Amino acid sequence: MSWIGPAKSEYDPFSEDIRIFFINAPDYETDISWLRKKLKESRGNMYFTSGRANYHVYNNLEEEFRIAKERNDAVIHFLAGPLISVPGNGAEKRSQEGREDSNVAIRLAREGIIKLYPSQKRQRYHFRVFEDMGVTNVVEPHHLGVRSSGSWYFYDSKFEANHWKRLFEEAVGDKTPVIENFTDYFLFITDRESEELVKWARRMNLNVDDIDLETCREFWQELIRK
Secondary structure, eight states: OOBOOOOOOSOOTTSOOOEEEEEESOOHHHHHHHHHHHHHHOOSEEEEEOTTTOHHHHTTOHHHHHHHHHTTOOEEEEEEOSEEEOOOOSOOOSOSTTOGGGSHHHHHHHHTSSEEEEOSBOOSOEEEEEGGGTEEEEEOOOOTTSOOSEEEEEESOHHHHHHHHHHHHHHHTTOOOOOSOGGGTOEEEOHHHHHHHHHHHHHTTOOGGGOBHHHHHHHHHHHHTO
């Protein structure tokens, strides 16, 4: 793991004195460790956009999300979808019902620990904002099912935090958080099924990185007919 911080060439009165770091190709453990620390020590508003709400990461952070909400009085806004990742054993049933609670984001949303907003299309940007600390993590754009090539960390910058918060609010629009009937808003998919989705989209000449819920359901109907 290498940390890179760009040198500051001259004073700019329109920018804050910030620290910027970059991790090349971060692994899950690095991501989990950083989020675990930030969730435990942060208060106020938090904003997450997370594509599939990757269970490889978020299923390891249930306790920390509860601490942030219940001990620190944080308000956690979470945008994900239309795909939600769930664990699979290679022999899973082709049914959406009963899959929801295998992703921690759904369990936390049902209990009101997080405010979970459904995204109609896959989000281009994946980021986390801890507003009260002025800390933001932005992941390099990446294709569905492919790990990001890098992760940026902005510390002590209200400017960056506010910028990404605005993008979150624009993406959410007038949506309200989901607390029930999750299969109306998301398609729950295993890693193996995600790979099949990528192949299916390629055959259908579709951009899988811009896929919407309706198209995800078309894929699912074809999959369960096999």
